[in-house]
Amino acid sequence: MKIRPEIILIAALLSLSSLQVRGQQQKSGKPLMIAEQGSFAVGGKVNLTQGVFDIKNALKADGQTFHGDHAYVFYQLPVKAHRYPLVFLHGAGQSKKTWETTPDGREGFQNIFLRRGFGVYLLDQPRRGEAGKSMVAATVTPTADEQFWFTQFRIGNYPDYFPGVQFPKDAASLEQFYRQMTPNTGAFDASIVSESVSALLDKIDGGILVAHSQGGGPGWLTGIKNDKVKAIVAFEPYSGFVFPEGELPSPIASTGLFGALKGTEISMEDFKKLTRMPIVIYYGDNIAASPTSVWNQDHWRSGLEMARLWVKAINKHGGDAQVVHLPEIGIKGNTHFPFADLNNLEVADVLSAWLKKKGLDR
Template identity: 75%
Template sequence: MKKLKYLVLTGVIISALASAVAQQTVRQKPLIIAEQGSFLVGGAKTTQPGSFVLTDALKPAGQTFHADHAYAFYQIPVKARKYPLVFLHGAGQSKKTWETTPDGREGFQNIFLRRGYSVYLLDQPRRGEAGKSAVPATITPTADEQFWFTQFRIGNYPEYFEGVQFPKDSASLEQFYRQMTPNTGSFDGNVIADAVSDLFDKIGGGILVTHSQGGGPGWTTAIKNDKVKAIVAYEPYSGFVFPKGELPEPIASAGLFGELKGVEIPLADFNRLAKVPIVVYYGDNIAKEPTKVWNKDHWRSGLEMARIWAATINKHGGDATVVHLPEIGIKGNTHFPFSDLNNMEIANLLSKWLKEKGLDK
């Protein structure tokens, strides 16, 4: 009996040790960072008329106000590749988009650090840690999280889409809801692009990675600044630009924001987009044909406009590709492919593209 107990206990210990070893094998190796920090970039400065009076210091007269800058947190790994990745978030988001996923896995920040890329995570002007706005705003607490669940194609609330690449536990969903970040001033794509362009002036050449609403300011940044060496856009919707005389008809949609329109710009500006490689990714559960299912139809119009836009860039000698993930066998992705359960597969896809374009040196 004692021998049996000993064997059982030994088996338990060996099993526990094997489990511990298995867990260690899936743990990531420590990241070695050569340099990290943060700074504010871009923005405007105003000065009130008059003179500052020390004994009446609460009066604005003669005082300055700095606003509309972007916030950048950066990390540079040992033996970094030539071009850093600059990450710009979308609507209602912040640099948190690219950090730890809602269920606690590594996001693109760490994934690409491990692959030797320096990373710059931005909070756009009037958002997050760049919240000092030059224009007034009222932030009203509004119950709208089930709208965002549906708009971002996690499912049609309260149901998750079948096979969706989003964790279905309540803790992850709460983390997702809590990462929503309000504007502290009205959205202004030109203000954002100016700040991001200033960032590229500061750091030199790099690859701009945008999400959703960040797509429009991303195109504008590349038009303003030739230090943008490539653009990677995840699910852009608004802000598609076209040369004068080539603006497509608006695309009707059952989405809650109505039809989707392009923006007309001078041909000389548009042609600057033809000088850099561009890739655009869209996830799953997007309608192929018009439908009354409003979230699927909203993103149908976005995908359709993106394809027209890419074709226009390529007609002008550019290199733009639109990738609809289900069409290449990657299923279930939401509006946030880079933080979905298969974000490593999504990262591998991007790494492959960067290598193909010679941007991984």
């Protein structure tokens, strides 16, 4: 049989166009059905300067207020949402952007979990991003430190990528990654952060806290403050682990650039409040198994070890906590941002399975 050239052309064009459509679908998926979305400030403090406001001297502070230290929250509720939404708290140097589009343009946990029926609340913590009004002053200085962060966040040992790392290797993605950092407009304060997260949980009457890195510490504090925290999910927490009086472990020495990792002692009464909700902690790959002079891998080794001690303490006192080191369940190559890595759908599946097991996906 002889095939006419114009048929070959038409077939080729059809195949090309279906390819384009597929690429588009893969990018954006089915439409998101959003029942409600919006934003607000939550928590925070207010200072009133003594005196009486004089409209003729309106630039004088007398009688004027300053509101600050609130969180900014953007939320979306899908149609037929599960009972408890996910409340996302970013880590150091990040904003809510961290949960949105990934550096290489794929969907982050915001969209992925919307598609799975969860309401999502994305915070800019007090003194960060759109919640920039801080009750304390700060100086913001441009600092050339991005190759440090590349290394600290375990994309690799700059300029080398870790073999098999789940991070895109093109320049544009790395640029997006660097640009998604944003500075503090006031010193980080775990207590102030947790107050705003707690105020949010009161407002929405319960939720599942998903915290990243430095967000872990305020996460535990929020769990202590407020029984409306129905579960805590932490990706690569490092600092802020709290232990009951008399049970504080020794500091864990590390060649990491932040030195030895210490826990914090709190009352048994407060500690026991962390046994009220299930807790799961995830760590990615390229974390040393034992002390090493490779400082980034050793930094996270101390974090992972401390997390294991902490989970043990929680469970000893009747709680339900676990550490999942992703490589141990066959998920390899993750950086400090497993929820944004190339395999973030696989990581989301692991979290979905845990939420299901805990009855939190209904």
